[in-house]
Amino acid sequence: MFKRPLDLGLVVLIPVLFAVAPFVYNNQLLLFNTMLFLALAQGINIIYGFTGYLPFGYVGFFGAGVYGASLAVLFLHVPALLAVLLGGLAALVLGLVLSPLLRLSGAYFAIATLAASQAVYYVIANPSLANVTKGPYGINLSVVFNPQMSYLTMAVITGLVTAVVVYLKRSHLGLSLKAVRDDPLAAEMAGIDVERQRMLAWIWSALFAGLTGAAFAWQISVFYPDTVFDPGISIFAIVFALFGGAGTVLGPILGVVVLYGVYNLIGITEPQYFQLIYGVLIMVLVVFLPEGIVSLLKRGGVNVL
């Protein structure tokens, strides 16, 4: 699959770059968050870029991963690395539970996932479940606190999600997914199992959000449910993917590097300014540049992965 040296290079380069970056740049939390949004933007890319289904409630999987991992640490006392896998599993299970939503057409699906993420949030943050989920009072994972290991884990996850997107881009599966996106009826006539293909993309997308959430929980170790179910997380990931260009490998990477870079360069004092800018960006992009900035490169004759 990764026969082309460029493909393999990209998949290996990203985690390696991030692994050595702390030695030259000391803001490790910023590097971690960059990886986090890289993974989430690619996760959005897997489902939106290849099927056209946009989950506004993507943060639900992130939160499921956070809580899956946290509860595994607190109640099963598993080692943190295993907990990260269990967090991914929790998101995967949530994805399976929500998979009937894929029967809906795109717009209803988008809103339904938003409702689902809110429902999960209200269950987890519910005070009457406080002895299981700690309700709104938050989680403390200081028993497994290890910023270095969690950082490296996140780097590996970022590499893996890139590998999956490269695979989709190059494989028969990715091609048939795009056929489903562009014309589900014609794809079905051509013998593609539409629902199964969408389901696969959906599960991959959920899994990576869950793993990312779990690594995030491990990294910061103290948090509240409204931090990890913040709809802003979905919005960021969607803007990054859309800005760079969904359906490509490089698009979301460019989106995160450019937009998240600018975001941090300017420095966040007033979050509403970014909400404004990102809101305007979403509107402008979707109308004038629906395939993101990579489509400008494509027009310039560059063959973008």
Add this chain to the structure above:
Amino acid sequence: MLEFSLLAGILFGLFFGLVGLGLNLVFGVMRIVNLAHGDFMMLGAFGAFWAFNLWGWNPLVTVPVQGLAFVLAGMALYYFLVPRLAALKDFEMISLVLFFGLSQVVEALAVMAFGNNPRSIFQPVFGKQPVHFLGQTLPVVWVVGAGVSLVFIVLVYLYLYRTRTGYATRAVMASRDEAAASGVNVDRISALAFGVGLLLASVAGMLSLFMLGSVSPDFGGGITITAFAVVVLGGLGDPVGTVLGGLVYGIALMVMESYLSSWASILPYILLLATLLVRPGGILGKEVRHV
């Protein structure tokens, strides 16, 4: 307790019917889910709040004045956005993302202009005495809120079923192409429906100050989903169904507030998901699924 929940549920049901009605009108004519609906409600609430605080206007006086502004804004929004989008291939999805962006913009601007605090109007503006009805004691603001909602629901009904424009609006809802072919000015009718949709949002927003206690700039996101749940419950594109959906939602909410209050906040999401999955056409039935 049950009698009280049912009675309060009907009052809130009328209010939630109004909340959903504007969203459904916009959906009906354009197949656009206006994800900024709740943000327009928020603007309506802030309009009423400032008119009351700066000039001492009774919110019931503010309604028609700012309502006109919302009608014009809705029509402008339609002419500015929709015709350029209608030609695009993936219109439904693109318009959804577009209005999602718009809701972010409105919310951000509102935070900048008003500060991120919840606002409310001193309650006795509609009188102090609670209302006694069927042996139950109800806050006067609930009764006024339900009454205003009912008035607007009836007005929308009369508009849709008793005027020529309304007749044309329903034709556009049933089929844009066929309406255009029969000589209906589809753009004008749709723009008007957008305007009326935003007007209803502003009224519902004003009432939220009383029915829901307070309104803050980030109020839009949650109430949009609630509105969508009400609309889906009653059937997309079916204005009469929306009122029914509102009543079902209002009664369910009040019964849950009485018996399972810590779980009441999850209700709109669960109702929405359940309806979409089990009966996607709503209680009265129409299709929204595809392959």
